[in-house]
Amino acid sequence: MEWFVDAAVDGKALDRFFEFMEENKIEVHTMQIYRGGKQLLRLAQEPYSCRDSREVYSLSKMFTSTVVGIAVGQGLVRVEDRLVDIFGRTGASEKMSHITVRHLLSMNTGHDRCVIPDMIAAPDSVEAFFGVEPVYEPGTHFTYNTGASCMLVSVIEKVSGRDFFQYACENLFYPMGMTDISWRRCADGRCVGGAGLHVCSDDIVKLGQMYLSGGVYQGRRILSEEWIREASSYVSDNSGNGTPDWCSGYGYQLWINSRGGYRGDGAFGQLLVILPERDMFVAVQAFCADMQKEMDGVFGLLEAMDGGAGEGKVHAFPPIPEGGTLPEIDRSYRLDENPMQFGSLWIKSGGDRVHLSFDDGRSIQTVEAKTGCWTVNQCDMRYVQPALGGHHPGEDRERLVMAASCGEEEGKIVLLVRFRTSPHTQRWEIEAGGEGLRMSFAEPEGPEGGCLTGR
Secondary structure (H helix, E strand, O other), rough: OOOOOOEOOOOHHHHHHHHHHOOOOOOEEEEEEOOOOOOEEEEEEEEOOOOOOEOOOHHHHHHHHHHHHHHHHHHOOOOOOOHHHHOOOOOOHHHHHEEEEEHHOOOOOOOOOOOOHHHHHHOHHHHHHOOOOOOOOOOOOOOOOHHHHHHHHHHHHHHHOOHHHHHHHHHHHHHOOOOOOOOOOOOOOOOOOOOEEOHHHHHHHHHHHHHOOOEEOOOOEEOOOHHHHOOOOOOEEOOOOOOOOOOEEEEOEEEEEOOEEEEEEEEEEEEEEHHHHHHHEEEEEEEEHHHHHHHHHHHHHHHHHOOOOOOOOOOEOOOOOOOOOOOEEEEEEEEEEOOOOOOOOEEEEEOOOEEEEEOOOOOEEEEEOOOOOOOEEEEOOOOOOOOOOOOOOOOOOOOEEEEEEEEEEEEEEEEEEEOOOOOEEEEEEEEOOOOOOEEEEOOOOEEEEEEEEOO
């Protein structure tokens, strides 16, 4: 549990914020607020932590844009540069030949859809991008396009002669002390850029501090003030894009807020909201379906937080409560062919705890849980954790940190699993006996995911 609330913060306003979020089915996992360089709030509801490196989905785009800004500052590339010139393309169509780095940054490539599905599994993601003809003249039509972000990765690699991730390490991550970082890659080995970054709340805070201070972090200049002004300005008209905070303008991989400032954001509620006029920023990791409601809640808290009552109620996500007895099982099952690529499963359960060991063909991965509390497990598994858009091609394993709690329900073993490496939660149900095994994996209010059967 991490729970710091500055004495200047109105605790009742904080309570109302959490009531609003709960009413709208928004889970706030971590949240940090800074104003004037001072920390006002640092919250992580159990079993989460501000130090967990986790999937932030499209908040990755803000980091990618930052890397591009660094390269621009070093004179490696200009936003006016055309892609056909950078990549030495000849014979491109007129519309394709007009696409510039600025169009990639501002989601104005002229495409009428996101082209990342064409790129992510392709033998060459750059060739795949050039293979999708723009429908509109570049610069005239906003389309939220993670493929454009992925192309920024290739631009940086072309102009720097370095792998994008290595360039980011040397010029962004290391200088800012960000070391628990990973980034998913396309099938051709390039970073996805627009998604797939794993980063902790504390490192998101560092990015917020740097942007709010005009590009300087702990006395070291990372970005130019000019770049931040340009990147956070109204570049693209996205007025037909939906709810207020998604149609108030778009900069360089940054959204313009309807109530001031700008932000990076990612699916299911990942936010870094920068408010220069208030000398403030807010970092949130969450799980929700309605991010406009999340933004409403965050701005509602900011408007009401000054009051000096302090603290507010401490919130935590409850584990499966104690009570009932788990079935007594101590046996292994040979699994049928399954997408998770497990060969066998050993279950040892009874009383108030369960032990699960999965054979993945090269190692044994173990998950343990107990009723009434959270047990933290670290495993290397693929296809278990939910993933927006599916699992990326070419990935062999995935590091998972899971907080698990267990219970008994109608003779079944039930585990509630909260992934600390993503926003997601799963419910595992196990029916095991002498006749065989069935184990399902599903999001609590969503469709069933994977399933294991065996004897």
